[in-house]
Amino acid sequence: MVKTTLTYTCTNCSATHKKWAGRCDGCGEWNTIREEAPLAAGPKGKTLGSSKGRKVPLSDLATVDAPLPRATCGIGEFDRVLGGGLVPASAILVGGDPGIGKSTLLLQAAAEFARSGKKAIYISGEEASSQIRMRAQRLGLTDAPVKLATETNLRDILTTLEDEKPDLAIIDSVQTMWADHVDSAPGSVSQVRATAHELTTFAKKRGVAVILVGHVTKEGQLAGPRVVEHMVDTVLYFEGERGHQFRILRAVKNRFGAADEIGVFEMTGAGLAQVSNPSELFLSERDTQTAGSVVFAGIEGSRPLLVEIQALVAPSPLATPRRSVIGWDGARLSMILAVLESRVGISFAGQDVYLNIAGGLRISEPAADLAVAAALISARQDIALASDTVVFGEISLSGALRPISQAENRIKEAQKLGFSTIFAPSRMKLPSESGMKVEKFDGVDAFVERCFGAIDA
Numbered sequence: 001m002v003k004t005t006l007t008y009t010c011t012n013c014s015a016t017h018k019k020w021a022g023r024c025d026g027c028g029e030w031n032t033i034r035e036e037a038p039l040a041a042g043p044k045g046k047t048l049g050s051s052k053g054r055k056v057p058l059s060d061l062a063t064v065d066a067p068l069p070r071a072t073c074g075i076g077e078f079d080r081v082l083g084g085g086l087v088p089a090s091a092i093l094v095g096g097d098p099g100i101g102k103s104t105l106l107l108q109a110a111a112e113f114a115r116s117g118k119k120a121i122y123i124s125g126e127e128a129s130s131q132i133r134m135r136a137q138r139l140g141l142t143d144a145p146v147k148l149a150t151e152t153n154l155r156d157i158l159t160t161l162e163d164e165k166p167d168l169a170i171i172d173s174v175q176t177m178w179a180d181h182v183d184s185a186p187g188s189v190s191q192v193r194a195t196a197h198e199l200t201t202f203a204k205k206r207g208v209a210v211i212l213v214g215h216v217t218k219e220g221q222l223a224g225p226r227v228v229e230h231m232v233d234t235v236l237y238f239e240g241e242r243g244h245q246f247r248i249l250r251a252v253k254n255r256f257g258a259a260d261e262i263g264v265f266e267m268t269g270a271g272l273a274q275v276s277n278p279s280e281l282f283l284s285e286r287d288t289q290t291a292g293s294v295v296f297a298g299i300e301g302s303r304p305l306l307v308e309i310q311a312l313v314a315p316s317p318l319a320t321p322r323r324s325v326i327g328w329d330g331a332r333l334s335m336i337l338a339v340l341e342s343r344v345g346i347s348f349a350g351q352d353v354y355l356n357i358a359g360g361l362r363i364s365e366p367a368a369d370l371a372v373a374a375a376l377i378s379a380r381q382d383i384a385l386a387s388d389t390v391v392f393g394e395i396s397l398s399g400a401l402r403p404i405s406q407a408e409n410r411i412k413e414a415q416k417l418g419f420s421t422i423f424a425p426s427r428m429k430l431p432s433e434s435g436m437k438v439e440k441f442d443g444v445d446a447f448v449e450r451c452f453g454a455i456d457a
Contacts, residue, residue: 008035074113092233093222101272103124103127107139107146120167122149132148169210200232245266247265249263264281278305288387291378299406306413321352328368369394373444383452389421393424400443411436
């Protein structure tokens with residue numbers, strides 16, 4: 001009998017080790033190394049891939065130009081994030097915080113997909129069929145011809161999918177599934193990897209679109225080995241703050257569409273309702289002429305989006321003032337504060353700084369630098385910018401304003417919502433006949449002098 005060698009894998013970075021250790025040498029995290037069963041061996045103890053395989057002929061490249069066949073599920077925001085609809089034989093991984101609405105969204109998508117004449121199966125390993133029916137009744141989906149199942153054994157699931165031959169299969173969730181040929185508990189690294197591999201392989205061979213629901217860690221990352229994200233074709237995150245009714249479906253990887261595309265939903269008593277004009281919704285509760293409030297014209301994927309940036313600056317009784325950020329990068333806030341103090345002479349020492357992106361949205365593009373700086377100075381000086389003003393631009397370490405992309409789309413979105421003034425970097429190509437007043441600045445110092453006048457340090 002061939003002796004099997006156990007391996008130990010880090011659940012955070014997927015680094016392999018010959019023996020267990022408390023700390024991973026690859027990523028430096030503690031208590032993330034787990035025992036993993038070896039891959040199945042071939043005949044007579046030979047490892048997989050040790051013998052020469054047959055040659056696979058290349059397909060005709062002339063068919064590459066043909067458009068991908070897509071099937072829309074009837075929810076426009078969901079189809080938008082996928083790149084125009086579901087692609088057959090695709091594997092999609094959806095992650096999000098517990099209770100954020102992943103199961104609700106996917107049940108609604110499966111119902112709309114089934115109503116269009118396609119065959120959809122929803123398999124849950126966390127809830128009973130009665131619980132799923134209760135949710136469907138609350139959402140008004142009882143008339144949808146969606147087939148429901150509750151099972152965790154991967155072999156039984158694949159057998160059922162093989163017999164039913166659906167167009168869409170939803171697995172909720174991949175952490176609850178287990179393969180009987182892997183000697184480890186459900187949710188372990190080995191089980192998650194084997195389950196995801198089997199379901200992805202089934203999707204490719206049978207032409208079925210498979211959606212996997214994944215749990216997330218405390219840091220907001222998908223739980224389990226990172227190799228699962230590389231197996232699938234699309235990775236989606238369902239984001240949102242529990243105190244807000246808005247939910248954001250964001251694509252971070254998509255082989256069939258644009259990455260960083262977002263879909264905006266609103267949580268209602270009847271489920272998730274798609275938002276066709278998110279800019280208007282994010283600005284609907286905005287107070288006009290408020291110090292520390294600035295409107296930023298951003299780009300999320302291919303969609304222009306106007307959001308409100310809120311700042312509060314207050315004297316701090318602490319030796320080390322607070323720097324609290326929600327919806328933006330905390331390190332970038334520190335950089336903006338350093339640039340304002342070094343290049344403009346505006347100090348925030350001895351003051352607590354709070355920054356918030358209204359509506360629970362998360363912004364990552366550096367084009368928000370100038371809007372953040374404007375909000376901070378506005379809150380510090382208690383001077384409000386005009387309510388019809390939109391600000392965007394990237395700030396460099398020298399204090400200069402750098403140009404950003406897709407300025408025309410940002411301006412069109414601002415004009416559509418009634419804004420009339422744009423503050424932007426000077427080295428940008430802006431449309432000359434936009435009908436809006438555009439003021440350009442070379443550096444952040446000129447911008448501060450124009451909007452707030454002389455400021456004492």
